């Protein structure tokens with residue numbers, strides 16, 4: 001269930017149905033977001049668990065810290081964990097709650113654009129492990145997702161752009177309408193994107209089929225994100241996806257007969273909205289090794305989500321290694337192309 005600002009009073013009933021409530025925050029959401037709940041009396045007296053922000057902390061050590069706080073404060077099976085944060089907090093909080101005493105209820109309160117339209121909805125929870133993204137985790141649904149647009153007021157531009165990339169992704173796999181999204185974001189795009197994510201994930205909770213389309217742009221996007229984070233470079237989840245979509249469109253032309261005009265259109269749209277990344281010298285063998293661990297693979301093949309046209313995604317497309325390398329080189333060349341970046 002998704003609750004918006006007008007439904008916020010329903011939170012009180014949900015909280016009071018539990019023995020204890022714990023609030024998970026990262027250092028930024030404690031500072032910027034917790035205050036929005038001052039009016040909810042039941043939340044004031046509850047235990048806060050504050051973790052460091054950033055993907056590098058989406059680890060088993062942070063989960064252990066959360067579990068130790070739950071144990072120390074006598075959380076029982078009727079306790080509730082409220083995750084207030086971006087995708088990092090909702091992913092790790094959902095995972096910690098779902099394992100604690102074989103599962104306690106949790107509520108997601110996404111505070112980033114990406115969290116609202118993607119991470120907090122659909123029940124994927126997890127952590128990174130041995131340098132691999134979301135390698136450990138489970139499907140587990142939040143009791144409810146609370147969406148408050150006010151949180152976007154303090155969100156840095158780079159984080160807003162990261163969320164925008166995932167909204168634009170829906171333009172390729174679901175409806176061209178989403179390709180019109182830009183910053184400052186119109187809340188209509190957020191509500192419609194949430195409805196899309198909610199609808200798809202309800203129809204295929206454990207990603208046996210249709211849900212896979214949400215991974216458009218993610219195979220190479222995740223590999224770039226993983227490699228750059230491992231090498232202490234700054235990258236946001238959505239930035240990886242935005243770049244991964246350039247490669248996915250290139251492959252869609254080759255494997256699904258996609259019209260090149262669509263790739264050209266996206267390269268213009270990307271250059272208008274997103275920042276250039278310097279990918280020169282990025283090692284293909286390291287990216288390929290990361291992709292071999294992608295959870296969408298089966299039987300050793302690397303599988304992609306590609307599109308035949310706007311709104312016509314195809315999943316489980318086995319792509320040859322040499323074509324994957326070509327598609328990354330295509331992306332690297334694009335990032336160096338003076339026609340787009342004036343350099």
Ligand SMILES: NC(=O)c1ccc[n+]([C@@H]2O[C@H](COP(=O)([O-])OP(=O)(O)OC[C@H]3O[C@@H](n4cnc5c(N)ncnc54)[C@H](O)[C@@H]3O)[C@@H](O)[C@H]2O)c1
Nearest residue numbers: 028032053086087088111112114115119124151154155237
């Ligand atoms: N479960 C899923 O289905 C799913 C889908 C997509 C992405 N994800 C995961 O989501 C994560 C990325 O999420 P994200 O982009 O939200 O990043 P994030 O949670 O790391 O948040 C980004 C930064 O913004 C700060 N922040 C959060 N809310 C703020 C606010 N309102 N004001 C100011 N600062 C704020 C955070 O402290 C952090 O520094 C990744 O781990 C990714 O794997 C999960």
